[in-house]
Amino acid sequence: MSVPASAAAGPRPVAAAHRIDKRFGVTVALDDVSLTVRDGDVHALVGRNGAGKSTLVSVLTGLVAPDSGSVEFDGRSAPPLADREAWRQRVACVYQKSTVIPSLSVAENLFLNRQGRGLISWGALRRRARELLETWEVDVDVQAPAARLSVEQRQLVEIARALSHGSRFIILDEPTAQLDGQAIERLFDRMRSLRESGVTFLFISHHLDEVYEVCDTVTVMRDARHIMTSPVPELGKADLITAMTGEATGLIDLGADRPTPAAGEERALTVTGLGVPGVFEDVSLSVAPGEIVGLAGAVGSGKMAVGESIVGLRRAGQGTVKIGGVTPRPGSVPAALRVGIGFVPQDRHREGLVPGLSIAENATLTVPERLGRFGFVGSRRRDELGVKAIGDLDIKAAGPEQPVSALSGGNQQKVVMARALANEPKVLVLMQPTAGVDVKAKETLLGTAAAAAVGGAGVLMISDDLDDLRPCDRVIVLFKGAVVAEMAKGWDDNELIAAMEGIGD
Amino acid sequence: MTETQTALAAPARGRIAAPRLARLRDLALVPAIIVIGIVGYLVNPVFLHWDNLVNVLQQQSEISLLVLAEALVLICGRMDLSLESTFGLAPGVAAWLVLAPGITHGVHWLSGAWSIPVTLAVGLVIGWVNGLLIVRFRLNGFIVTLGMLIVLRGLLTGISGGKTFFNLPSSMIYLGNAVWLGLPASIWICLILYAAAIAVTGYTRFGRSLYAVGGNPDAARAAGIRVDRVLWTTLVLASALAALGGLLLTGRLASVAASQGNGAIFTVFAAAVIGGVSLNGGKGTIFGAFTGILLLYMIQNVLTLAGVPAQWIGALNGGIILVALIISRITSGQAQE
Numbered sequence: 060m061s062v063p064a065s066a067a068a069g070p071r072p073v074a075a076a077h078r079i080d081k082r083f084g085v086t087v088a089l090d091d092v093s094l095t096v097r098d099g100d101v102h103a104l105v106g107r108n109g110a111g112k113s114t115l116v117s118v119l120t121g122l123v124a125p126d127s128g129s130v131e132f133d134g135r136s137a138p139p140l141a142d143r144e145a146w147r148q149r150v151a152c153v154y155q156k157s158t159v160i161p162s163l164s165v166a167e168n169l170f171l172n173r174q175g176r177g178l179i180s181w182g183a184l185r186r187r188a189r190e191l192l193e194t195w196e197v198d199v200d201v202q203a204p205a206a207r208l209s210v211e212q213r214q215l216v217e218i219a220r221a222l223s224h225g226s227r228f229i230i231l232d233e234p235t236a237q238l239d240g241q242a243i244e245r246l247f248d249r250m251r252s253l254r255e256s257g258v259t260f261l262f263i264s265h266h267l268d269e270v271y272e273v274c275d276t277v278t279v280m281r282d283a284r285h286i287m288t289s290p291v292p293e294l295g296k297a298d299l300i301t302a303m304t305g306e307a308t309g310l311i312d313l314g315a316d317r318p319t320p321a322a323g324e325e326r327a328l329t330v331t332g333l334g335v336p337g338v339f340e341d342v343s344l345s346v347a348p349g350e351i352v353g354l355a356g357a358v359g360s361g362k363m364a365v366g367e368s369i370v371g372l373r374r375a376g377q378g379t380v381k382i383g384g385v386t387p388r389p390g391s392v393p394a395a396l397r398v399g400i401g402f403v404p405q406d407r408h409r410e411g412l413v414p415g416l417s418i419a420e421n422a423t424l425t426v427p428e429r430l431g432r433f434g435f436v437g438s439r440r441r442d443e444l445g446v447k448a449i450g451d452l453d454i455k456a457a458g459p460e461q462p463v464s465a466l467s468g469g470n471q472q473k474v475v476m477a478r479a480l481a482n483e484p485k486v487l488v489l490m491q492p493t494a495g496v497d498v499k500a501k502e503t504l505l506g507t508a509a510a511a512a513v514g515g516a517g518v519l520m521i522s523d524d525l526d527d528l529r530p531c532d533r534v535i536v537l538f539k540g541a542v543v544a545e546m547a548k549g550w551d552d553n554e555l556i557a558a559m560e561g562i563g564d
Numbered sequence: 565m566t567e568t569q570t571a572l573a574a575p576a577r578g579r580i581a582a583p584r585l586a587r588l589r590d591l592a593l594v595p596a597i598i599v600i601g602i603v604g605y606l607v608n609p610v611f612l613h614w615d616n617l618v619n620v621l622q623q624q625s626e627i628s629l630l631v632l633a634e635a636l637v638l639i640c641g642r643m644d645l646s647l648e649s650t651f652g653l654a655p656g657v658a659a660w661l662v663l664a665p666g667i668t669h670g671v672h673w674l675s676g677a678w679s680i681p682v683t684l685a686v687g688l689v690i691g692w693v694n695g696l697l698i699v700r701f702r703l704n705g706f707i708v709t710l711g712m713l714i715v716l717r718g719l720l721t722g723i724s725g726g727k728t729f730f731n732l733p734s735s736m737i738y739l740g741n742a743v744w745l746g747l748p749a750s751i752w753i754c755l756i757l758y759a760a761a762i763a764v765t766g767y768t769r770f771g772r773s774l775y776a777v778g779g780n781p782d783a784a785r786a787a788g789i790r791v792d793r794v795l796w797t798t799l800v801l802a803s804a805l806a807a808l809g810g811l812l813l814t815g816r817l818a819s820v821a822a823s824q825g826n827g828a829i830f831t832v833f834a835a836a837v838i839g840g841v842s843l844n845g846g847k848g849t850i851f852g853a854f855t856g857i858l859l860l861y862m863i864q865n866v867l868t869l870a871g872v873p874a875q876w877i878g879a880l881n882g883g884i885i886l887v888a889l890i891i892s893r894i895t896s897g898q899a900q901e
Contacts, residue, residue, distance in 0.1 A: 143788045158786050160779035162846040163772075171776055171787040178767040 071134060073098045073228045073259045074119060074150060079128035081114055088114040089125070090283045096228070101250060101260045103270040103291070106280035107303055107469075107497035112263055115280070116230055119261070121146040132228070144224075151221030152230040153214055155237070155495075161206035165192075168205050169220050195219045195253075211242040215249070222258070230261040235269055236495050239358030240523065240560055247273045265497060267299055279303055304499055325383070327517025328486045330369060333378030338364045339540035342378070346486065346517035351508065353531035354521040357559050361540040363405050366490045366521040370402040371395035372410070382486050396425055401484030401516075403475050403492045407468075411475040414464035418456055419445025421463050422477040429481075448477035453503050469500025476504055480511060487511050487518045493527055505530055523559060525552060592840060593855035596891055600862045608869040616865070618747065624861035625754035626651075626740075626816070628854065629809030630825075630832045631839075632761055633802035635853035638836055639765070640798050641778035641845025645709040646694060647806040647832065649716035651825030654686040654807030655679075655814040656720045658736065659729035669725045676733025680811065683736075687807025690716065691800035699796045713829070721822050730819040740815015750812040757805070761850045774798060779846025834885040835860055859888060 074096045081089040089111050096102045106112050117123035119130060121140050130137040138145035159168045166181075166188035167174070174184055188201040197215045199208065208216065214234055221229050231250075235243045250260055250273055262274055270277055271291060279286040279302040286302050326345040334340035339361030346352045356362040367373040369380050374390025387394035395402075404410035412421050419441045423430060429444070431437035445459025452473040456466060463474050472492065479487060489508060493501040509530055512518045520531055528534050536544040536558040544558040604611035630647050637644045658679040663670030674682065694712060698705045742749040765771035773794050776784035785791050806825075814820050833843075839856025841848030863884050864877070872880065 147788075156782075158780070158783040160776050160783050160846065162779045162842075163775055167772065171784070172769060172773060172789050174769050174772060178763070179769070179772065181767075 071098055072096060072131070073133060074261075075131045076115065076119060076125075077129050077131070079115070079118055079125045079130075081118065081123065081125050087283050089118070092128075092280070092283070092285045094119075094278055094285065094288075096259060096261055097276070098259055099254060099257065100276050101254055101262055101274045103274035103277040104261055104263045104280065105265075105267070105270060105277060105299070105303060106286075107499055110280040110303075111283040112280055113232070114283075116152060116232060116261075116263070119230065120150050120152045147221075148225040150228045150230065151217075151224065151226045152232060153217045153221070153234060154232045155234075157213055158217060159205040159208070159213055161204065163205060164202050165199055165205055165208070165216055166201040168216065169201075169223065191219055191223050192216075195222060210237045211246070214246070218249075218253075227257055228259045228261070230263070232263050233265065233495065234262075235264060235266060240556065241357065243269070265495065267296060270299070271296070300498060303497075326381075327383060328369070328519065329381040330365075331379050331381075333365065333368055333375050333380065335361075335364055335368060335373065336376050339537065340377070342537070342542055344519075344535055344542075346519055348485070348515045348517050349512050351512050351518040351520055351531045353528040353534035354519060354537060355523055355528055355534050355555065355559050356537035357523060357561075359539070360537040360559070362521050362523075362537045363490055365537065366402070366405075366488050366519065369395070369486075369519070370400050370404075370488050372404065396482060399482070399485035400488060401425070401479040401482055401486070402488040403472075403479045403490055405490035405494070405521075407472055407475050407494075411478075412463050412471060415462055417445070417460045417462055418449065418454065418466070418474055419459035421474050422448040423481055425478055426481045444481065448474070448481075452477055452507055469496035472496050472500065472504060473507075476507055480507070484511075484516055487516050488521065489518065489527075490521045491524070491527075492520070492522065493524060501526060525555070528555070590840070590849050590851050591855075593838070593852070593859055596888070597855060597859055597862065600859065600866060604862065604866040604869065607866055611866060611869055616869075618751070620858075620861050620865045621751045621754075622748045622816070623865075624857055625748075625750040626809045626813040627828055627831065628754050628835075628857045629757065629805045629812070630828060631835045631853050631857045632758060632850065633805035633809075634829075634832045635836050635839070635841050635848065635850055636761070636765075636774065636798050636805075637802045638841045638843060639774045639778050639845060639848060640795055641781070642698065642705045642795065642799070643709060643843070644694065644799065644802055645706070645829055646690065646712035646716055647709075647802060648825040648827070648829040649713045649720070650687055650690050650803050650806040651810040651813070651828065652820065652823070653690070653716045653720045653810075654683045655736070655810045656724060656729065656820045656822075656824070657686045658682040658811075659732055659814070659820045660723045662733055662736075663729060663731065668727060668729050668731065669723060670729070676735050679733055679736040680739075683807050683811045684804055687804040688800055690807075691803030692796075694803065695796035695799040698799065699792045717826065720824075724820070724822045726822050728819050728821045732814065732818060732820075736811070737815045737818050740812045740817070750816065753808070753812065757808075758850060758854050765850050770794070770797075775846050777845075831857075831860065831881075831885075834889070838885070838888045856888075860884065863888075 072095045076092065076094045079089050079092045092111065092115060094115065104112055104115070114123065118125050121137065124140055132149040160171070163171070166185045169188045169191060170184055185201050192199060192201065195218070197219050199212050199216060205213065205216070218229060234246060238246065254260065264270060274291050276288060277291050277294060277299065278288040279299065281303060325348070327348045328346040330342060330344050333342045342365050344352065344354070354362050354365060364373060368375040371387065371390055371392040371394060379386055380389070382398045382400060385398045387398045413424070423441050423444050427436060430440050442459045448454065449456055449459060454466070454470050454473045456470060463471050466474070476492065479489070487508065492508065493504050496504065505527065508518050508520065520527055522528060532548055534546045534550060534555065535542055536546070536555065538559065538561045543561070546555060601612065610616055630651060633647055634644060660670055661674045661682055662672065662676050662679050664672040690712070694709060697703045697708045739749055739753065744752050765774060773784065773789045776787065776789055777791050777794050781791050810825060813824065835857035836848070836853050837843060837856070838859065839848065839852035839854065841853050864881065867877065867880055
């Protein structure tokens with residue numbers, strides 16, 4: 060990845076933050092942080108959850124005023140915070156959370172609050188929108204309501220909107236978190252070509268591979284401080300992880316010390332000919348007690364639907380699911396829980412947690428019968444289980460009564476995992492269990508899954524994250540709703556990705 | 565740039581096939597209205613007589629202003645329950661201030677000419693207070709306006725002594741009684757305000773910002789929309805419309821009952837939702853809201869013409885609302901949230 064000629068000739072900072080301090084109450088969010096983004100760079104900003112990345116982005120986009128320190132664009136100091144339009148001309152951020160208005164059309168979203176003077180001419184507005192999207196080669200119908208856009212299209216529309224404000228500095232906040240492999244490649248191609256035409260990116264990601272693939276420079280933050288900035292090619296992956304975690308640890312292979320499950324034993328989970336019309340069909344697999352089986356596939360492969368059918372969130376049209384010889388009523392979560400399934404749903408915000416309830420309540424939602432008799436809930440017993448979960452999963456929290464909405468993403472996910480384990484399941488179904496969590500939390504979560512397997516549970520790991528799949532004894536690959544491959548432990552990364560994307564045999 | 569362009573031609577997903585249903589959804593209730601027209605004609609040919617149609621339009625003109633007001637607030641993603649009390653209190657205060665003490669309560673502090681400005685001013689003040697509590701102090705809008713509903717109704721009962729104001733000055737009765745160009749003035753006012761609101765919500769930056777605020781307030785703020793100001797303005801506007809609606813009814817009945825508008829808010833919400841306005845904000849059109857209230861009143865008129873006993877009208881009204889909801893769910897094909 061070569062540095063573009065323009066940047067090499069005279070790299071000037073398109074954006075710079077100097078010695079920023081920011082506190083929220085007693086929490087130090089930024090401690091003397093400086094960041095310089097050179098013109099034409101793709102600059103990675105990495106750090107664990109809570110390292111201060113989001114606060115820094117808020118400062119850089121003028122949403123939060125720093126307690127001390129200054130922000131500059133193109134060598135000139137930043138406009139006053141109230142002048143949103145001036146900020147928009149200098150910097151734009153595409154957040155993980157959608158900032159389009161779902162009920163309005165793409166065209167209207169692009170020109171929201173700048174539809175022109177007087178009465179709006181919808182024809183002219185649509186024409187302008189079409190021209191804008193054509194300029195940046197975004198193939199989206201401007202009349203479609205924004206609600207109908209895919210995540211990928213939504214991001215492209217937001218990027219185009221940012222560029223139309225005149226901004227040539229774009230912050231992408233974990234843009235790849237919700238994209239599948241091909242969409243990520245397309246996004247990277249687009250970032251590269253936009254860089255050629257003079258757009259600078261600040262790229263925030265949890266995936267270090269992506270940093271190596273698309274970024275020129277990387278800045279690491281930890282504990283509200285700036286740790287290092289380095290050209291990407293000069294920094295080894297182990298060093299980068301060390302900088303992020305502050306410890307000299309790599310991603311250990313969590314499956315390595317696990318005993319291989321004995322063959323021929325009774326199966327913990329048997330799935331036969333499972334199918335949901337139009338989503339996936341004829342999926343058969345089995346998981347032995349103590350075994351971790353991966354189910355991989357790109358977005359749209361139907362792997363999540365398989366998991367949801369097994370745990371009862373979805374009703375399969377065909378096939379059977381057996382847990383230790385018992386078939387729970389299809390499409391019923393309570394039935395699945397009763398026969399000994401524990402699961403982590405794919406979206407912790409939607410299905411995983413009740414944000415206003417405490418850690419203890421969330422972690423024990425699935426097991427009210429363990430908390431007391433006759434429908435009463437014993438709060439002491441509940442808090443004991445909460446404390447145990449906090450200890451077992453290393454959840455960073457004030458106590459079991461803290462609401463989960465106050466936790467960071469990684470810790471929230473640990474609460475979801477605790478809930479999955481609360482009924483001591485015979486079968487553990489994990490759907491994207493480490494989505495959007497940092498390296499350290501990922502280790503804990505995968506370690507917990509491995510521990511459950513050692514304890515005799517059969518684990519089905521549904522994910523497209525290679526780190527999740529690595530501890531698996533074998534990986535089954537799904538493509539467009541059908542099983543296309545099964546790989547024994549020690550698979551080759553490229554081979555697995557090729558199978559997930561439906562390339563090769 | 566040529567190079568860039570080719571490089572940018574990355575494979576993108578297929579274009580979304582977007583059926584242009586957005587505008588058709590506005591017209592979702594039109595078939596239902598036509599069916600009711602035909603049914604009404606079969607029940608009693610009088611239904612389609614000009615005089616009867618004018619009658620229906622006039623009867624719904626006052627409450628349709630409440631529907632208009634509520635639709636604007638709903639599009640912003642809020643609710644205003646207090647509109648039905650404003651509908652009674654605003655003309656009530658005007659009557660109280662201009663009437664001489666005697667048969668009815670009254671203090672006669674102002675001459676009759678003040679009645680219209682006072683009515684509208686009361687509406688503006690109520691809307692401003694709603695805005696103060698909801699927008700400035702960040703109180704829950706549903707509970708605030710529920711409280712306001714009770715307080716304002718109580719104020720009207722207080723100043724009227726629970727009785728009806730009558731013997732009103734002519735200026736107060738004029739709008740509800742006058743005939744302009746062969747149609748009652750209240751129909752003109754209703755149609756003009758609806759046309760204006762359709763134009764504003766469809767074709768002005770302010771109007772579109774209502775949808776933005778209701779659809780995703782954070783995104784609206786990020787786009788430079790002054791979210792609080794938009795909300796506050798809408799709440800003030802809504803209460804003023806409710807006051808005007810109350811004034812029209814007062815004119816038609818030549819009186820202000822202590823119960824004027826009592827319970828109307830349920831019909832208002834039903835009409836808005838039947839007309840396709842989402843209770844979650846950001847969705848729906850003013851035209852849709854108009855077809856909603858029109859449909860409800862046409863059905864009521866048909867029932868009356870069919871000779872349904874008055875005691876049964878209440879139960880039937882509730883039933884009609886439910887059936888109309890089901891019909892609009894089927895015709896629009898969209899879940900009502």
